[in-house]
Amino acid sequence: MRAYVAKRLALLIPTLIGISILSFMIIHVIPGDLVTVLLGITASQNEQNRQAIITALHLDQPLLVQYLRWIAGVLRADLGRSLVHGGSVAGEILRAFPVTAQLTIMSMAIAAALGIPLGVLSVMRAARSIEPVVRVVSLLFISAPAFFVGTVLIVLGARYVPALPTLGHVPFLEAPGQSLLHMLPASLALGAAISAILLRYTRASMLEVLGADYVRTARAKGASERHVVSRHALANALIPVIAAAGIQFVALFGGAVIIEEVFALPGIGRLVVNAIFQRDYTVIQGAVLFLTLNAVLINLAVDLLYHLVDPRIVYV
Amino acid sequence: MSKAEEEPWRLEPQTRRRRAPWRRLARNWSAAVGAGIVAGLLAVAVLAPALAPRGPTQLHAGFEIKPPAAAFPFGTDELGRDMLSRVIFGARISLGAALGSVLLAASIGVPLGITIGFLRGTVDLLAMRLFDILFAFPAILLAIALVAALGPSLPNLIFTIALLTMPQFAIIARGATLATTPLEYVHAAVALGASRRRIVFAHILPNVMPPLIVAATLNLSIVILVEAGLSFLGLGTQPPTPSWGGMISRGRQYMTIAPWLVVFPGLAIMLAVFGFNLLGDGLRETLDPRLYRGGG
Numbered sequence: 001m002r003a004y005v006a007k008r009l010a011l012l013i014p015t016l017i018g019i020s021i022l023s024f025m026i027i028h029v030i031p032g033d034l035v036t037v038l039l040g041i042t043a044s045q046n047e048q049n050r051q052a053i054i055t056a057l058h059l060d061q062p063l064l065v066q067y068l069r070w071i072a073g074v075l076r077a078d079l080g081r082s083l084v085h086g087g088s089v090a091g092e093i094l095r096a097f098p099v100t101a102q103l104t105i106m107s108m109a110i111a112a113a114l115g116i117p118l119g120v121l122s123v124m125r126a127a128r129s130i131e132p133v134v135r136v137v138s139l140l141f142i143s144a145p146a147f148f149v150g151t152v153l154i155v156l157g158a159r160y161v162p163a164l165p166t167l168g169h170v171p172f173l174e175a176p177g178q179s180l181l182h183m184l185p186a187s188l189a190l191g192a193a194i195s196a197i198l199l200r201y202t203r204a205s206m207l208e209v210l211g212a213d214y215v216r217t218a219r220a221k222g223a224s225e226r227h228v229v230s231r232h233a234l235a236n237a238l239i240p241v242i243a244a245a246g247i248q249f250v251a252l253f254g255g256a257v258i259i260e261e262v263f264a265l266p267g268i269g270r271l272v273v274n275a276i277f278q279r280d281y282t283v284i285q286g287a288v289l290f291l292t293l294n295a296v297l298i299n300l301a302v303d304l305l306y307h308l309v310d311p312r313i314v315y316v
Numbered sequence: 317m318s319k320a321e322e323e324p325w326r327l328e329p330q331t332r333r334r335r336a337p338w339r340r341l342a343r344n345w346s347a348a349v350g351a352g353i354v355a356g357l358l359a360v361a362v363l364a365p366a367l368a369p370r371g372p373t374q375l376h377a378g379f380e381i382k383p384p385a386a387a388f389p390f391g392t393d394e395l396g397r398d399m400l401s402r403v404i405f406g407a408r409i410s411l412g413a414a415l416g417s418v419l420l421a422a423s424i425g426v427p428l429g430i431t432i433g434f435l436r437g438t439v440d441l442l443a444m445r446l447f448d449i450l451f452a453f454p455a456i457l458l459a460i461a462l463v464a465a466l467g468p469s470l471p472n473l474i475f476t477i478a479l480l481t482m483p484q485f486a487i488i489a490r491g492a493t494l495a496t497t498p499l500e501y502v503h504a505a506v507a508l509g510a511s512r513r514r515i516v517f518a519h520i521l522p523n524v525m526p527p528l529i530v531a532a533t534l535n536l537s538i539v540i541l542v543e544a545g546l547s548f549l550g551l552g553t554q555p556p557t558p559s560w561g562g563m564i565s566r567g568r569q570y571m572t573i574a575p576w577l578v579v580f581p582g583l584a585i586m587l588a589v590f591g592f593n594l595l596g597d598g599l600r601e602t603l604d605p606r607l608y609r610g611g612g
Contacts (some may be wrong), residue, residue, distance in 0.1 A: 018449035029465050135346065135597070143589035145541055147548050148564060148582035155571050155578075254456030258545050262568075272457070273549055276464040288461050295454055 004307055008300060015296060020074065023289040024067050027057075027281045035059065056081075057282075079286035084278050089286040092271060097290075100260070100267035102172055104252040106180070106187035111194035112245060118195075119202025119241075120234060123210065124225075134203070141196035146255050150189035150262040157185055167264045186263040190255050194248045201244040205237040212236075239310050246302030250295045347598020353591030361407040368401035373556045381574045391576040393567065399576060402558040403584050409559040410588060413474055413552075414539040418532050420478035425485025426528065430516060432486065433493025440490070447483040455480050459542060460551060468551040477539055488531055492524040526603035533599055537592035544585050560585045 035050050053059070058066050073080060079089035122134045157166045165182050172179040209215065210233050218232045257269030264270075268287055275283035360367060370376075376396040384391045390399035432443045459476050466472040496502060502519050510518070546552045547561030555562065560581040567577025 014445055015449055018446070022449065026461055026465055029462075132345065136594075139590055139593045139597070140586065143537070143586045143593060145544050145548075145561075145582070145585055145589075147545060147561075148578070148585065151564065151568055151571060151578050152582070155575060158572065250454060251456075254454035257457060257460060258548060261549060272460065276460065276551070281465075284461055284464065288457060291454060291457055 001307070001311075005304060008303065012296065012300065016293075019292050019296065020071060020289065021067070023285055023292065024070055026285050026288060028063070053083075074289065079289070080282040082275075082280055082283050084275075084280045084283075089283050092283065093268060093287055093290050096266060096268045096271045098172065099169055099265055100253065100256050100269060102179070102183060103186055103190065103256050103259070103265060103267060104249065106183055107191035107194065107252055107256075108245070108249050110187055110191035111198055111248070114191075115195035115198030116202050116238075116241065119199040120206060120229065122199065122203050123206040124229065134199075138196040138199050142193050144193065146189050146193060147258050147262050149192055150186065150259055153185045153189055154263070169265045169267075183265075186259055186265060189262070190252060190259045194252065197248060198241060198245060201241050202237065205240045206233055209233045209237040239306070242309060243302065243306055246298065246306075249302070250298050253291055253295060344598040344602050346594050347602060350591050350593070350595025350598055353587060354595055357407055357411060357588055357591060360404055361411045364405050364408055368398075368404045370398040370401045372402045372405035372558045373397065374401075381570060381577075383574070384576055390580045391574065393563075393577055394570060394574075399563075399580055402563060403560070403580050406558045406560045406563065406581060406584060407588075409470065409547075409553050409557065410540055410543060410585070413470060413477070413543045414536045414592075417474045417477040417539055418481065418535050420474065421481040421535075422485045422528065422532055424478070425482040426489045426524065428482075429486035429489025429491075430493050430520060430524070433490040433497070434512075434516075436494075443486070443490075447487060450480070450483050456542060456545060459546060460549065463546060463551045468554065470553045470557075473543060473546055473552050477542055481535055481539065484531060484535065485528065488527050489524050492527065493520050496520050496523045530596060530600045530603060533592055533596035537589045537596065540585065540588050540592065 035053055039049055039053060058069055061069075070080075077090050079093070081087065082089060082092070122130075154166045157164050164185070166185045168182065170179045170182050206229075210229075215228060215232055218228045223232075253268075256267060257272060259265075260267040260269035261273055268291060272284060272287045275281075275287065374397060376392060376398070378396070379388070379392050380396040381394055382388055382392045382396075388398050388400065390403060393399060393402070428443075432440050459473075459480060462476040462479070463472055466476070496519060502515060505515055505519055543552060543559075544561035544564075547559040548565045550562070550565065552561060553559040555566075563581040564578050567574070567581070571578050
């Protein structure tokens with residue numbers, strides 16, 4: 001196990017370098033004169049303004065030097081300052097991250113709590129004949145864009161459950177109960193599709209495992225159907241579901257970008273979208289780097305967990 | 317004497333081979349229903365000018381925010397535009413962006429993947445590491461950042477989505493190439509002096525096609541969702557061109573008094589994604605039974 005962890009960590013280094021280069025380049029793929037784009041047409045005519053931004057971003061130096069300076073800052077947790085209001089980018093990200101983390105964790109919890117048990121139920125003998133229903137309903141859930149589900153939830157909530165707050169955010173540490181309640185509609189909107197995806201994975205995996213020899217043996221020795229499913233099949237069937245859940249968890253951070261906009265949640269997604277419309281490129285750059293790093297670390301954690309659950313599996 | 321009676325052994329097996337996959341597809345309800353939905357939506361997109369009762373950007377003064385009625389079956393928006401016509405024309409943007417980006421991604425990814433699979437060694441290792449890095453970025457986030465940097469427009473959106481989905485096609489093509497080249501019939505073809513080109517087109521491509529078709533179909537459904545999401549954020553097609561995601565974004569402000577502004581474009585997105593998903597599911601079962609594990 002220790003050797004495996006070490007190997008995975010070593011493999012992380014080239015990935016991290018690649019990610020940092022891609023994030024760095026985001027500012028430099030903007031078409032046109034960078035200074036004009038950053039300042040806007042009117043402000044860019046002022047030579048003083050131009051000089052100020054060139055010095056601030058070290059644009060007068062070679063690209064490699066710019067990159068190394070930027071990386072040196074990143075390693076000291078300094079992601080630069082916002083081009084719009086001058087605040088620390090790292091500070092803004094750290095303020096917004098707990099909101100996004102709470103949203104994605106709650107969505108994943110809802111998705112797993114719904115999807116996995118329903119997936120198991122769908123392979124029980126009584127439910128086998130409704131395969132088309134299971135498929136159509138789960139595909140409909142997958143097909144509904146989260147921002148559409150979210151919008152509908154807001155309106156339905158306002159009309160039928162006026163007591164349930166739908167917009168805005170209460171920090172978890174200030175009032176945990178209120179915070180969870182506030183985040184519930186957004187988590188439902190974001191988790192709905194994932195629950196259907198997990199249902200399909202669980203179902204597929206269960207069907208495969210139920211055909212295995214050891215399940216036949218368990219049945220042959222007279223174990224009840226319930227015992228066979230819960231003890232013998234489920235434990236093995238859940239292994240690929242963990243991998244699927246890990247992939248979905250990473251994808252949730254992408255989906256959160258749009259859902260935070262719908263529910264007015266002050267998370268990283270909203271930070272990025274606002275930065276895009278204000279052309280605040282240092283914030284975009286910092287947030288992309290942070291979220292990607294986050295995705296890589298989650299992937300690593302899932303792989304290690306996967307290895308722990310089933311030591312036969314080694315991803316290199 | 318007809319040709320079939322002259323040489324029965326020639327015609328018989330060929331027709332049987334050609335029909336079999338289609339028969340299997342038609343018998344698979346998921347593929348049949350999905351293909352029906354997709355064909356219907358494509359027809360709507362192509363025939364939009366003939367089908368739409370009014371112009372998608374035509375303003376009807378005095379008819380702002382009217383609920384669905386005989387004159388406007390899907391109601392009107394805040395500027396008095398016919399929602400039915402806008403949803404119909406929106407199919408062009410949505411399907412056009414999806415087909416455009418998946419075709420672009422496949423036409424770059426497949427040759428790239430086959431080349432990598434052929435060359436192996438260092439090239440293969442470097443390419444796979446690069447793809448790993450690309451995969452590490454949450455796709456929607458990278459799409460948002462790229463579109464934001466390049467400027468929001470439909471071509472930029474198609475290019476960005478194609479760039480993000482290309483590695484999938486390359487990886488599938490690479491895998492099939494690696495799996496096929498050591499097979500005996502490829503060795504036989506090499507021994508017979510077949511050119512590289514012939515090996516690729518006659519022996520490798522047919523093996524890559526089934527998983528590629530499945531991946532392309534399922535990708536179309538994902539791309540429609542991504543396009544809708546980006547348009548919702550204002551990073552796709554710019555107004556007044558109607559896109560489903562953009563319509564939901566605008567309609568959101570009037571949602572409590574005029575739910576039809578959000579519901580109809582939302583249902584259109586769901587129908588399109590559902591159709592491609594159903595078709596992809598069915599195709600996977602018929603074309604690629606090895607991958608099929610009961611609906612995963």
